[in-house]
Amino acid sequence: MPQPPVQADIAAVWRIESARVIGAVARLVRDVAVAEDLAQEALLAALEHWPRDGLPQRPGAWLMTTARNRALDWIRERRMQERRHEELAGDLQAREAGVVPDFTDALDAARQDEIGDDLLRLMFTACHPVLARDARVALTLKLLGGLTTHEIARAFLAPEPTIAQRIVRAKQKLREARVPFEAPRGPQLAQRLPAVLEVVYLVFNEGYTATAGADWMRPALCDEALRLARMLAELMPGAAEVQGLCALLELQASRSRARTDAQGRPVLLGEQDRSRWDRLLIHRGLAALEKAQALSPTPGPRLGPYTLQASIAACHARAPSANETDWGRIAALYEQLARVQPSPVVELNRAVAVAQAFGPAAGLALVEQLLDEPALRQYHWLPSVHGDLLQKLGRHDGARAAFLRAADLATNETEQRLLRERAARLAT
Incomplete structure (x- = not known):
């Protein structure tokens, strides 16, 4: 059932503004779980007032103020x-043990406008290494993506109670571990950044080629990962690998429309209609790649893994047709990536x-080592690549057996069907 217009507007505003609101509140209360609860109270207030009073002129500011x-x-x-605790028994020992947080500077912090820093702190907190990988992904989508638990569960084909428990436990673990609400600096930044980038990359990959279910792609997850990557690139303009990840996702996303045919069947890279590739996304991706390469350490070609994948x-993206692709350079870049x-x-x-650059026999020799x-x-x-070569x-007999094994291992229904069809064609 479609949402009423005002509720749809509120949902759209919340999707855009929720991360900023939660980040700003978390800076004040120093607890992500409490911050999300308070932000949700602001959302409830909007649901109560806006249908009656109309949308405010600046809805984001209204939510932030509330x-x-x-x-x-x-x-x-x-x-x-x-104060009551101090009057009753004194809480010096509790303070030393960290039981009672000190909010002395919180009111002053409320007067500061640090939206960018708040988003960065929120992202690094949600992606903290103390959390398991799946918990980081779910919490990031909840806090920074503004997705509901139902939407996250549907995107990952997981039961909603499972995702809800995962998010609750993640916030509880952050609290128990006393993870500070801050963005790391100096050497700690280099240590923590890969965990943040990995979460965005995982979200995009799950949308780009779904691991399970009937759909070949889940565009909503690609869009969300791209939004997070752009946000991160804006907040950390001097980080080479952040720009590299953004470039990679822009370039990969540019092919989305060409990756399926009219019936929703997968279209492999070499068979895609390149006129359907999004030229704006390609332009953005190449511009971000130039930034990443300029920021990469020198001397020598010391590009990071995301920048190499973007390359x-x-x-x-630069090849006018599949036949004009510079596979020799791609093979060399993969060699760098392997190092x-x-x-x-x-x-x-x-x-x-x-195999593309030097022939299928050369590629097969490498595949058989794996x-x-x-x-x-x-x-x-x-086995899919093995069968293709x-x-x-x-x-053909070996290829058919390889395609059938690949179909047995695949968990995506569309991929299974495609592989079995390839095996069947070889049988006839």
């Missing part, structure tokens, strides 16, 4: 409780590039 007022009331109440995506971030998946991608790799045992792309070499 949430901050709730936060100041909460701080005053806590300070009154502190590979740029080779595809910077060694993994069997990178080696498999390098094998594909080598067939017994434990990390790829359940990775359906390995065998087919190109005319070894």
